[in-house]
Amino acid sequence: MILQQIINGIVIGSAYALTAMGATLVYGILRILDIANAGAYAIGAYAGMYLYQATGNLPVAFAGAILLTGFFGVVVQKLLYVPLLDKPGIVPLIASIGLFIFIQDLLRLIAGPLIREFDAQIPFEGFKTQDFTINGIWILIMLLTAFLLMTLWYILNRTRIGLAWRSTAQDLEISKAMGVNVNRVVAFNYLLGYGFAASAGIMIGLLYNSVFPTMGDVPAYKMLAIIVLGGLGNPLGTVIAALLIGLVETLVAGYVGFFLPRDAIAFVALIIILLVKPKGLLGKKA
Numbered sequence: 699m700i701l702q703q704i705i706n707g708i709v710i711g712s713a714y715a716l717t718a719m720g721a722t723l724v725y726g727i728l729r730i731l732d733i734a735n736a737g738a739y740a741i742g743a744y745a746g747m748y749l750y751q752a753t754g755n756l757p758v759a760f761a762g763a764i765l766l767t768g769f770f771g772v773v774v775q776k777l778l779y780v781p782l783l784d785k786p787g788i789v790p791l792i793a794s795i796g797l798f799i800f801i802q803d804l805l806r807l808i809a810g811p812l813i814r815e816f817d818a819q820i821p822f823e824g825f826k827t828q829d830f831t832i833n834g835i836w837i838l839i840m841l842l843t844a845f846l847l848m849t850l851w852y853i854l855n856r857t858r859i860g861l862a863w864r865s866t867a868q869d870l871e872i873s874k875a876m877g878v879n880v881n882r883v884v885a886f887n888y889l890l891g892y893g894f895a896a897s898a899g900i901m902i903g904l905l906y907n908s909v910f911p912t913m914g915d916v917p918a919y920k921m922l923a924i925i926v927l928g929g930l931g932n933p934l935g936t937v938i939a940a941l942l943i944g945l946v947e948t949l950v951a952g953y954v955g956f957f958l959p960r961d962a963i964a965f966v967a968l969i970i971i972l973l974v975k976p977k978g979l980l981g982k983k984a
Contacts, residue, residue: 706948706952707945716847717898717917718936722930728790730787733795735794735892737914738801741770745766746896747816759900768889770892774892805911816909818904853890916961925939928940943964
């Protein structure tokens with residue numbers, strides 16, 4: 699029984715990791731909390747659903763939705779965030795909240811307010827043992843999450859754009875003075891961040907066979923708990939925090955019961971851990 703709960707927690711935590719990674723990457727460079735990243739989560743789910751309905755090909759739907767949402771992130775960065783970078787940090791935060799609300803209303807106008815089915819054929823089946831069950835969509839979520847996170851690790855640690863990202867995250871102004879193309883780095887950052895959020899939205903849409911305009915509401919505040927818990931702007935900390943939150947939610951809900959709403963468990967875990975490590979799990983000391 700506990701093995702089944704652990705598997706459930708890893709599946710949910712994997713989706714949390716992809717959802718929060720975009721906001722982590724944005725904060726790592728620009729030091730702003732991009733709530734609109736949760737809007738990309740919903741955009742990706744709808745784009746994936748429509749592309750799958752048009753093509754009948756799940757890999758094509760995945761890739762197309764991630765790219766479309768990623769380029770949407772680049773446009774948002776150019777048109778919304780660049781003009782606000784010299785403003786106090788609260789201004790971009792408020793702008794991102796406004797954009798998030800706009801995205802929800804736009805999806806409601808385009809696709810309607812009702813829940814839409816996202817019933818896709820998974821290319822492989824799961825398996826069942828005496829101790830646990832893993833269905834096809836769970837395997838897909840874990841494999842895709844592992845692939846995307848390994849790809850991100852490779853980009854950040856083994857490529858020139860990754861070196862530029864780490865330099866810019868450490869000090870944007872000095873990086874610019876040293877000849878780093880900061881605008882390209884930030885644009886690529888949004889391409890990755892919004893693409894990651896889109897992939898999470900697609901997977902959750904497949905997991906629950908549903909997409910709807912406000913599906914980004916819960917991820918919007920849960921990703922804040924995850925990136926704070928992981929250490930603001932720390933990609934590895936975000937992954938660890940997301941998996942931890944997924945496991946805690948699943949185990950508490952499974953063995954303790956719903957003494958409080960499941961989605962509130964993330965914040966209880968956040969409070970407890972920050973009492974011990976105020977900078978987050980992998981946060982840097984001031």
